[in-house]
Amino acid sequence: MLGKTYTTLLGGRELTLETGRLAKLVSGSVTVRYGDTVLLVTAQAREERSTLDFLPLTVEFEERHYAVGKIPGSFHRREGRPGERAILSARITDRQIRPLFPKGYRHETQVIITVLSADQQNAPDVLGPIGAAAALSISNIPWEGPTACVRVGKLGDDLVINPTAEQLAHSSLDLVVAGTRDAVMMVEAGAQEVSEEELVEAIEFGHREMQGVLDLIDTMRRELGAAKFEWQSGPAEDPVAALLPEIAEEIRASGLRDALLTVKKHDRREALGRLRESLIQARIPEGEVDGAEERIVALQAAFSRVEKQELRRLILEEDLRADGRNSRTVRPIWIEARPLPRAHGSAVFTRGETQVLGVTTLGTERDELLVDDLTEDTDDKFLLHYNFPPYSTGEVKRMGGQSRREIGHGHLAKRALRAVLPSFEEFPYVIRVVGEVLESNGSSSMATVCAGTLSLMDAGVPLKAPVAGVAMGLVIEEGRYRILTDILGLEDALGDMDFKVCGTANGITALQMDIKVGGITPQIMREALAQAREGRLHILGKMAEVLPSSRPELSPTAPRIVSLQIDPELIGKVIGPGGKQVRELEAMGAQVTIEESGQVRIFSASAAAAEAVRERIEQVTRVAKVGDEFEGTVVKIAPFGAFINLFPGQDGMLHISQMSEERIEMVEEVMLLGHKVRVKIAHIDERGKIDLIRPELEGKVAPREPRAPRSQDRSGRPPATAAPPRGQCPP
Incomplete structure (x- = not known):
């Protein structure tokens, strides 16, 4: 059966969307092709409303090794749980489509992206969101799209849409932009210290270039779109809405403002809790049973709505925030360098009630991460892991593997720091940074960037420049808006934007923006970036008071790596017969790695042992010369x-x-x-x-005549003629 195909140009290459040929039983099914990268994207929802009080949306990104002609490297030789790259790709799609489901929509919805073919030049991560938007648009699922997604690179002064893997390797910018026809919905970027204006220009460029894709999806929707199923946001009669006019002023008059402006998180929570309980007790006398449970739930919901309205009013009208700050103030900062005696590098970074312990560990090439996904990369010499235990928010939760949130926050911090790391040739260590979130009240990922930078500097890693991060928020209503610097967890939950910006004093190295409304304008984005720069420079100044630059020497507990170059033809002498020589070298207290180019690296916890092994290798590979x-x-x-x-x-x-x-x-x-x-x-x-x-x-005895070459003996006579082949007579 032949499907219906739609084609447009994107970045000078053909993008094709096809439906009606594969996975026809699902509500929405679209195949996306760009070059030789092909994805199947499906969307399905239950028509029965969920009892959950949030949108139960799941996005899965399924990589298949057959897409690149590989057999999985796992023990069972089949794909296991999604890898880090797949999880990050799923998050790009989720963050783009989630805000456009109708308010109050509570139907379980699932989008599955399956990579069927990957040419390793055209990345599937930005094609998945396009397929998801198309599948949702033609399905019977209520959704207020379409959206589109592109990647923007920068080669020299030229901006490029969807750069190939080869182009991206030489790009100073790796920017992913998603948006609707009129506004930007999501931004994610890694950069080499680009300016704020360069970044806004790239975002605007990407938004312009995605318009053709939006036209294509709109055409599909008009021609093939199914009727959306009827859905209900909740009970026909909203008891909370009926209560609000009656109790809103009562709640405000009872001291809501003072409770909201309490500085500490737990104190604020207790103050608000006391107000909520007094409201319930006044309206539901003790001993009343009939309908009490439903009325309590309604009153609690009504209190939460008034709380949100009042907080947003304080921000917009009075420039007052939940902890008493104005919109541009960064919370108090406290830093301690090298709190851990044995770690190679460590630092504690505290900003308000958010605290992260950053720890750096240095290792050898044997510690690099082996990657088994659909890319051509096979190893990673820089690792950053972000841990978010439940005690950091004062909660008790089940602890399992790393969550998608932890992977996403860790990836953002990793991109921020990678831009300032020395090359492996300059600093031949595999580097692992761990961010342990000890307290969290907003912006823990940005605190991880700051703590990670300080721990790297404490370890003696020669960074090009220190990096800091700050999370920006937004409250926007009826044309009025206020941008917030260094947001709290409460402001993240009740606000309209989470805009994380990382960089040095010279420019931006990483960025991530999520919007909870229909998008933001370039003007708001420019203002947010300018305000973020103010906050970032303030934080960098506080960091410089403790560690102005990387320590000149490696940490005393850090291992030493000694590098030397030998003639590639002498590698065998270093290895020895059956590896005997290498084993003897490592028995001296060091690890030895040898590359085909003749580059030798010696790794040891003891500087003396590393030096002894180096001297031994130099002896083994030394080439004798006349006069030595x-x-x-x-x-x-x-x-x-x-x-x-x-x-x-x-x-x-x-x-x-x-x-x-x-x-x-x-x-x-x-x-x-x-x-x-x-x-x-x-x-x-x-x-x-x-x-x-x-x-x-020398000069006192007669010099000895050099040994005769093989072509003649000591007498000077030529060598004897070789015997003739059997069966022939000599001439």
Whole structure:
């Protein structure tokens, strides 16, 4: 069966959407093709309303190894749980489509993106959101799209839409933009210290270029779109809405403002809790049973709505926030460097009631992360892990594996710091940074960036510049808006934007923006970035008071890596027969890695052991040259001379005529096994055989005639003619 195909140009290449051929039983099914990358995207929802009080939306990004002609590397040789890249790709789609479901929509909805083919040049992560928007648009699922998504790169001064993997490797910007026809919905970026204005220009460029994709999806919806099923936001009669006019002023008059402006999180929660309980007790007398439970739930919901309305009013009208700050103020900052005695690098970064312990560990290439996904990358030499335990928010929860939120926040912090790390050639360590969130009241991912930077500097990693991060918020109503610097958890929950900006004093290195409304304008984005720069510079100043730059020396507990270059043809000598030489080197207290180029890296917890191994390798790979002098050891005596070991693996021969000014009959008259003797290389023949002299006798004894080459013997006669083949007579 042939499906219906729709095509447009995106970034100068053909983008094709097809429906009606695959997965026809699902509500919405679309195949996306861009180059030789092909995705199948499906959307399905239950028509029965869920009892949950939030939108039960799940987005799954399924990578199939057959897409790149690989068999999975797992024990069972089949795909397991999604890897980090797949989870991040799913989050890009989720963050783009979630805000456009109708308010009050509570039907379980699932979007599944399956990568069927990957050409490893056109990334599937930005194609999944396009497929999801198309599948939702033609399905019977209520959704207020469409949206589109593109990646923007920057090569020199030129902006590029959906750069290939090769182009992206040379790009100073990796920006993902999603939006509707009129506004930007989601932004995520990694950058090499680009300016705020450059970033806004790239976002506007990406938004313009996605318009053709939006036209294509609109055409699909008009021609093929199914009727949306009827849904209900809740009970026909909303008891909360009926209560609000009656109790809103009563709640405000009872001290809501003072409770909201309480500085500490737990104190604020207790103050609001007391107000809520007094409201319930006044309206539901003790002992009343009939309908009490439903009325309590309604009153609690009504209180929450008034609380949100009052907080937003305070911000918009009075520039007052939940902890008493104005919109531009950063919370108090406290920093401690090297709190852990044995870690290679560590720091505690505290901003208000958000606290993160950053820890840096340095390792060898053997510690790099092996990647088994649909990319051509096979290893990662920089790791950043973000941990968010339940105690950080004063809660008790089940602890399991790393959540999608932890992976997403860790990835953002990783992108922020990667831009300022030295190259592996400059600093040949595998680096792991861990952000342990100890307290959380908003912006813990940005605190991880700050703590991670400080721990790297404490470890002695030569960063190009310190990096700090700050989370920006937004409250917008009826044309009025207020941008907030360094948001609290409450402001994140009740606000309209979470805009995380990371960078140095020179520019932005990472960015992530999520919108809970229909999008924001470029003007608001410019203002938010400018205000974020103010906050970032303030935080960088506080960090510089404790650690102005990376420590000049590696931490005393950090291992040492010594690098040296050898002739690739001598690698075998370092390895030795059956690896014997390498095993002996590592028995000296170090790890040794050898690349095909001849680059050797020695890794040891002891600087002395690393230096000893280096000296041993230099000896093993040393190349003898005429004129070099050595303190050698006599290792063999023959009637015509003595063999002297110059360095491991290399002997030379000192002829009897070069041992003394006077004629001697036997070598043993002047040489004994094991004796040390000063010698100098006089000649090296084409076979590598070395003739030695004693430097103190040079000019006092007649120089010895060099050994004859293989083409003639000592008499000067040419070698005998080879025997003729069997069955032939000599001429």
